[in-house]
Amino acid sequence: MRSLILIFFFALSLAAHAAETIKIKASDGVEVTVDLHISHPDTVPFIVLFHQAGWSRGEYQEIAPILNQLGFNCMAVDQRSGKAVNNVENQTFVSARQLMKETKYVNALPDMNAAITHAKTYLAKGDLIIWGSSYSSALVLKIAGDRADEINGVLAFSPGEYFQSMGKPKDYITSSAKSIQCPSFITSARGEQSSWWSIYEAIPTETKSYYLPESSGNHGSRALWSKFSDHRGYWDAVTTFLSQYL
Template structure:
């Protein structure tokens, strides 16, 4: 089924459907808070959504219900590196601080892996797709390469090699991207292409695609928010990519 224009028939002020909030334990004991946006049987494709720096699962309040409308189940995840957006507090950050854990970008990996494992084990009998924003978009590309036998698709909104200041090599993401086997999608603001182009080139598959807007665009998944007048181009590209899973 094709959905290229369904998004634009939805009301501009589309309200989030009621999500169930649950907690998952990361490997180091941090409680990872996630919102489940489940609208279909567990056989449909499942998308795990990760937010950008300084934010929370609230980044997806508008996006997740639209993905439900398009035929996907979703999970929006609080990573420990983040705080608040759209009046949604990052509860995983609070748990990490209580346990005196580091909350830099790279420290979010246990939270992301725990969420993906939970989705794969309990929620997703169909394709599993991972989606990241800003620093987490880089990490989903790493995970897609490291867990290539478990991930069926990856979307990265404004990725880059963001981790050298945290003691990681300059090709921390690129070295894992070389192992990606699933279909991949990368997008960003127009000016950000140089931040991720080498990562994109390293992905060895012929099922990778990217989108750059004609406008200046926006950083991260917020590029899809209805408040931005150029969001349609991003949505067209995302939906075209996601159609392969339906």
């Protein structure tokens, strides 16, 4: 695991990092826009990054280059449930609306599965890790259980059972989490633990871990943004978890 001193040094140079933007087709024809942050051979571990509600792949502008410096290749994905963040518009949302598709949280699953399949097929010969934020952090836990033979790691930032209002059962995520086989990591703001603890308890492996900050913390992956004074604690926990893949 590399020193956090190096991580935050490189965070100061993010403006120089250029991502390649491509489009992938979801199973229902929606065009899924993704940013590829690839700095290494395709044999290194690969992380697929999913954003929180109302946002876009721009959530990972600062995070993905740091993950590159740690030794990972990454893909940041626009899901159809979201709009914009950090001046990055969600193009998958635009495509879904043009095709008159629903854009609720649960409707993002085809986009997420398409991105994972694309990464597995064309970009990642090594371990495949999935990472979610808020509603997508719940969905990556579901996917990690439903596609257990394909997923080598999962990180969830502020998950919960968010889908009852969309017609899903109250244990929609927990029921899939029971089938997770890979190492798993959950974190959130300090006051959010009750939203995900039952999901965490359902994960059957001994390779699961979680982190709660001493401070109030932040919701979703933005907890890692350098603008927040407690971001280093989150990074310490994340890099400790990810070190097992390097």
